[in-house]
Ligand SMILES: Cc1ncc(C[n+]2csc(CCOP(=O)(O)OP(=O)(O)O)c2C)c(N)n1
């Protein structure tokens with residue numbers, strides 16, 4: 001059904017879901033720059049699901065006119081800028097855009113994209129100009145299959161601090177995320193959020209069936225109400241998929 005690679009956010013959804021809630025509370029509509037694994041951000045910020053489905057089906061009615069695929073989704077309605085495919089490029093682009101607009105801006109990057117040289121230069125400029133920008137590192141510990149410990153001996157929140165900016169290292173727990181963002185946009189800030197990718201880098205395969213099952217763990221903690229929400233959401237998404245497929 002899908003004619004190109006799909007980058008799923010499953011397992012990492014708490015990050016964007018929590019940040020989107022904080023933005024609602026602050027009544028801020030930020031400009032948002034995402035990278036290839038952006039479905040969760042697109043959906044959390046209420047961009048239209050039908051247009052995401054159409055994009056995955058390669059249709060002109062898709063959110064990137066059927067030309068972006070999973071990796072380059074965007075939403076003009078929600079100020080979500082899609083990715084060009086070059087790891088980390090969204091960071092200098094977001095910084096330049098924020099410098100020009102001075103509008104609250106969120107830029108997402110993976111823990112590997114954060115290692116690109118042009119990301120570091122952009123962090124320095126954002127700090128120097130005290131831009132209203134939030135850098136979010138979705139740290140799933142992986143660059144495709146290579147773990148962080150093989151790639152580097154330093155941490156991204158320390159890099160932010162070296163650039164004279166607030167840098168935090170937290171878990172993808174909604175309460176921790178909310179707490180981290182108390183003074184968001186008053187000055188530039190980087191939050192490295194440790195998270196867990198459920199599936200392969202691309203596609204819905206699983207390397208090891210025995211890895212920790214985030215969903216089951218959370219359902220056990222959150223209880224009956226969460227199961228109801230899960231079921232309702234699943235039904236809703238299946239119905240929308242059905243409707244979009246019937247359009248063909
Ligand atoms: C400059 C550049 N180098 C390499 C690649 C190939 N590539 C695509 S995604 C990826 C890993 C990205 O890891 P990360 O930024 O941590 O995001 P994640 O996939 O873990 O969400 C690589 C190496 C690329 N797209 N661009």
Ligand SMILES: [Mg+2]
Pocket residue numbers: 110111112138139140141142143144
């Ligand atoms: Mg990663």
